[in-house]
Amino acid sequence: MMHLIRKTGAGRWLLACLLLAALLAAGCGPATQTLTMVTGGAAGTYYPIGQAMAAVITDNVGGAEVTAQTSEGSVANARSLDSGEAELALIENTIAYYAYEGVQMFAGEAVSGIRGIATLYPEMVQIVTLKEYAITEIGDLAGKRVGIGAPGSGTAVHMLAILAAAGLDETRLDIQYLDFAECVAGLQDRSIDAGCIVAGIPTAAVTDIAASADIAIVSVPAAIYAALSGQYPFYVTAVIPAGTYEGVAQDTTTVAVRAMLATRADVSEDLIYDATKAIFEHTDALAAAHPRGGDITLATALTGMPIPLHPGAEKYFVELGLISP
Numbered sequence: 141m142m143h144l145i146r147k148t149g150a151g152r153w154l155l156a157c158l159l160l161a162a163l164l165a166a167g168c169g170p171a172t173q174t175l176t177m178v179t180g181g182a183a184g185t186y187y188p189i190g191q192a193m194a195a196v197i198t199d200n201v202g203g204a205e206v207t208a209q210t211s212e213g214s215v216a217n218a219r220s221l222d223s224g225e226a227e228l229a230l231i232e233n234t235i236a237y238y239a240y241e242g243v244q245m246f247a248g249e250a251v252s253g254i255r256g257i258a259t260l261y262p263e264m265v266q267i268v269t270l271k272e273y274a275i276t277e278i279g280d281l282a283g284k285r286v287g288i289g290a291p292g293s294g295t296a297v298h299m300l301a302i303l304a305a306a307g308l309d310e311t312r313l314d315i316q317y318l319d320f321a322e323c324v325a326g327l328q329d330r331s332i333d334a335g336c337i338v339a340g341i342p343t344a345a346v347t348d349i350a351a352s353a354d355i356a357i358v359s360v361p362a363a364i365y366a367a368l369s370g371q372y373p374f375y376v377t378a379v380i381p382a383g384t385y386e387g388v389a390q391d392t393t394t395v396a397v398r399a400m401l402a403t404r405a406d407v408s409e410d411l412i413y414d415a416t417k418a419i420f421e422h423t424d425a426l427a428a429a430h431p432r433g434g435d436i437t438l439a440t441a442l443t444g445m446p447i448p449l450h451p452g453a454e455k456y457f458v459e460l461g462l463i464s465p
Contacts, residue, residue, distance in 0.1 A: 173204055173411070177228035178211040178220045181290070183320040183345035184337070185432055186213075186230040186399070189260070192429035193228075193401070193419060200418040204411060212319070213293030215245055221404050222251040228415075232294040232338070233259060233398045234374040237446035245297060255450035257401040257416055259443055261340050261435035264378055265298060265394045267358035268346055269334040270327060271387075277359045278306045284333035287318035287326050295320075295338040298397065302360065305367040320345035327353065334358060340399065340432030341384050350386040357385070357392040365395050374444070398444040399432075405450065412452025420456075438462065 177194050180186030187210055194206035206228065211217055214235035220226040222239075231239075242250025267286075269275045275284065281303070288303075289295025296317060303309065318326060323335025324345050337343055349355055357380055369375050378396035382389050401419075403412055419426070420441070426433030442462065449457070457463045 171203060175204060175206045175227040176220075176225065177206055177208045177230070178217045178226045179208050179230050180211060180213050180217075180293075180339075181320045181345075182210050183324065183343075183348070185263070185340040185343055185430060188344075188430045189340075189399075189426065189433055190230050192426045192433060196418050196422045196425050197415045200422065201411070201414040204415070212290045213295060215239075215292040215294060215297065218246070218251050218254060218402075221254055221402065222249075224404075227403060227407050228257075229402045230260075231400055231402050232263060232298075233400050233444045233446045234372070235294045235297065236400060236402055237374070238297075240447040245292075253405040254447060255403055255405050255453075256445050256447045257403055257412060257450055257453045258419070258436075258441040259398045259400040259445050261399055261432045262376075262378060262396045263338050263399050264341050264380055264396050265302065265360060266337045266339070266341070266343065266346055266380065267334055267360070267394075268323070268327065268337065268349065269356050269358055270330075271354040271356045273333050273356075275334060275356065275358055277361055278302065278308075278364055281306075281334060281358070282308060282312050285314040285316060285326075285331070287316045287323040287332045287335040289317065289336055289338070290319035290322075291317045293319070294397075295336060298338050299336045301372060302364065302368060302395070305371075306364050324349045327355075338397065340430070340435070341380055342431060346385055350388070354387050355385060357388055357394070359392050360394045362393070368395065374446070400445065402447070403450050407450070407452075409450075409452040409455065412450045413455050414452075416453045416456045 179190030190208035194208040197206045214231045217229035217231045218239035221229050238244040239246045239251035288299035326332035375395045380392040382391050458465050
């Protein structure tokens with residue numbers, strides 16, 4: 141037939157059209173969708189976990205390219221979802237709840253389109269100080285200079301609640317809004333007495349300061365937890381094990397929340413299904429990126445989920461029998 145086509149001018153024109161169509165078809169795969177995942181500060185846990193998740197999704201979901209970006213933390217991340225600046229966000233479960241319900245710092249501006257994909261791992265409240273200051277529990281922070289997290293961050297929100305439960309406010313201590321890296325610098329140059337970080341352990345920011353100074357982790361006693369949990373049911377008691385950080389040879393009692401991955405309701409169901417599947421089929425890559433990545437399992441993927449699931453994630457968990465249709 142090809143021989144016959146080439147016998148006439150019309151045939152040569154038809155052959156050229158067929159060849160052009162074949163070339164176009166070969167180069168027309170599915171369009172790549174570029175997605176933004178907002179994480180946290182570079183010195184925290186969200187960023188390395190987010191980078192690993194972005195790579196897993198990009199490598200295993202056809203047509204998706206995910207970029208992990210640093211951010212000011214959970215509150216800012218919820219607002220990035222709301223504004224359409226991001227499609228994926230690492231966020232604390234408490235902040236996700238506040239955003240969805242339109243309460244606390246989201247009063248009057250609910251992020252009604254936020255949806256859950258999965259909860260990931262516990263995030264410890266870590267109040268870091270220097271041993272030379274002899275600060276052992278949260279009540280000792282009275283009169284001290286304390287970095288409580290970046291403005292708008294989940295860390296700052298949690299620390300204000302915890303300090304209030306301890307009877308401490310701006311009239312009783314010098315509150316400074318500093319991110320993780322700024323807290324490290326403040327401890328190193330002695331411009332603050334304690335810095336607060338809410339993240340999975342070990343946290344790079346705390347490891348950094350422990351490598352150059354003798355640190356201590358300030359405890360949050362059971363009485364403070366009782367006062368806190370009476371108003372905020374998301375918190376759980378937790379222990380930072382001895383040896384987590386250089387020079388800290390004893391367990392430290394504290395409180396914790398849970399990190400989670402969130403998205404927007406208008407993101408494709410198929411895309412979120414594929415992304416959720418990729419994450420839980422490649423948890424080894426997450427564990428290799430950060431110790432807390434090893435805590436990301438199907439067994440706890442819905443623990444503490446405070447908002448509705450995205451239909452794509454729900455479809456995946458229904459298929460596995462983890463939830464009912």
